Amino acid sequence: MTGKIPLLVLAGPTAAGKSDLALRLAPLLETDIISADSAQVYRGLDIGTAKPSAGERRQVRHHLIDMVDPDEDYSVADYQRDAQRLIGRLWSGGRLPFMVGGTGLYLRAVTENYAFGKRGGEGVFRRRLEAEADAAGSEALHERLRARDPAAAERIHPRDRRRIIRALEVFTLEGRPISEQVERTRKGEAPYRLLTFGLTLPRPLLYRAIEERVEAMLERGFLEEVRTLLSRGYRRSSPGLQILGYRQLAACIAGEISREEAVREIKTQTRRLAKRQLTWFRRDRNMRWLDLSAAGGVERAVEIIRGGVKEILA
RNA sequence: GCCGAGAUAGCUCAGUCGGUAGAGCAGCGGACUGAAAAUCCGCGUGUCCCCAGUUCGAUUCUGGGUCUCGGCA
Numbered sequence: 001m002t003g004k005i006p007l008l009v010l011a012g013p014t015a016a017g018k019s020d021l022a023l024r025l026a027p028l029l030e031t032d033i034i035s036a037d038s039a040q041v042y043r044g045l046d047i048g049t050a051k052p053s054a055g056e057r058r059q060v061r062h063h064l065i066d067m068v069d070p071d072e073d074y075s076v077a078d079y080q081r082d083a084q085r086l087i088g089r090l091w092s093g094g095r096l097p098f099m100v101g102g103t104g105l106y107l108r109a110v111t112e113n114y115a116f117g118k119r120g121g122e123g124v125f126r127r128r129l130e131a132e133a134d135a136a137g138s139e140a141l142h143e144r145l146r147a148r149d150p151a152a153a154e155r156i157h158p159r160d161r162r163r164i165i166r167a168l169e170v171f172t173l174e175g176r177p178i179s180e181q182v183e184r185t186r187k188g189e190a191p192y193r194l195l196t197f198g199l200t201l202p203r204p205l206l207y208r209a210i211e212e213r214v215e216a217m218l219e220r221g222f223l224e225e226v227r228t229l230l231s232r233g234y235r236r237s238s239p240g241l242q243i244l245g246y247r248q249l250a251a252c253i254a255g256e257i258s259r260e261e262a263v264r265e266i267k268t269q270t271r272r273l274a275k276r277q278l279t280w281f282r283r284d285r286n287m288r289w290l291d292l293s294a295a296g297g298v299e300r301a302v303e304i305i306r307g308g309v310k311e312i313l314a
Numbered sequence: 315g316c317c318g319a320g321a322u323a324g325c326u327c328a329g330u331c332g333g334u335a336g337a338g339c340a341g342c343g344g345a346c347u348g349a350a351a352a353u354c355c356g357c358g359u360g361u362c363c364c365c366a367g368u369u370c371g372a373u374u375c376u377g378g379g380u381c382u383c384g385g386c387a
Binding site: 049076103112114116121161181185242244 | 343347348354355
């Protein structure tokens with residue numbers, strides 16, 4: 001017995017059936033759902049993020065949904081803090097912590113206990129460096145990073161300005177290299193006894209599910225939802241409106257692209273999102289894969305997961 | 315039925331003065347430590363419609379065929 005808290009994780013790409021499975025599982029395990037979804041943290045983004053309905057949330061308690069308004073920041077460090085606190089609380093209340101979601105970074109920050117520094121992102125700093133990157137190119141900033149934090153520069157591509165700027169930000173604000181954080185994480189110990197399941201589907205089925213889901217969202221009033229957000233005064237540049245789907249429909253409402261273009265773009269970008277999500281999860285060697293389109297479907301998946309849970313709690 | 319144009323990657327198309335071919339989009343693979351549904355990197359995946367002829371060699375030239383799209387009937 002290690003004394004570590006057991007943690008059940010259900011990961012998977014968008015539209016693979018995570019929510020349905022989790023909704024079935026949670027009552028059987030007599031526990032709640034801890035969402036690991038970077039889009040569902042925004043209040044008011046309901047249809048386009050496939051957020052669980054009010055009814056579903058009455059059936060099973062969901063955590064870490066509706067955390068901030070669309071113009072507020074919510075970072076992976078916020079998520080890690082909130083999720084880890086919750087996991088401890090649930091476990092000491094006699095419940096198995098159960099994380100469900102598709103945001104690889106969020107899941108990993110929790111399960112591997114990423115060592116974050118003290119300082120988050122700062123708009124002023126970022127805007128200044130963005131301007132510099134526009135003027136001189138991200139490669140110039142990359143050179144600067146090489147001088148300050150060679151280890152980080154080695155890992156970050158010269159054109160990946162997001163990461164270059166963040167690395168410079170850490171160095172400037174905290175006075176130490178971001179690569180040190182990664183080192184600290186590597187040396188640290190995993191705080192949980194993990195049981196990790198990944199949902200997958202044959203690619204053609206996954207893509208068909210995405211297609212149908214986007215159509216269903218539009219029928220349920222996705223476009224109206226975006227209109228409402230804009231009419232409440234949220235700017236297109238605010239974090240919530242940068243989310244996939246919201247960004248494209250906002251462009252459509254602004255008259256920049258047609259509705260057809262917006263819908264096509266949303267579908268394409270969602271397929272790519274699903275692909276990136278899978279890339280993230282495939283990296284986890286301990287992931288046990290489940291395919292809901294395979295024989296037995298959801299029932300079989302439920303049994304497999306319950307079996308795994310029995311073992312980890314024994 | 316006649317006349318014309320076309321047929322090359324999943325799609326739209328370029329190209330080869332005869333030496334088995336390349337763009338965009340789509341797709342595939344990967345990275346990821348405070349924006350992550352973000353950001354970034356890598357990769358052509360092909361009976362060049364079919365059959366015959368000419369040729370050392372045909373996706374390319376010639377003939378025939380098939381199909382598609384225009385126009386005329």
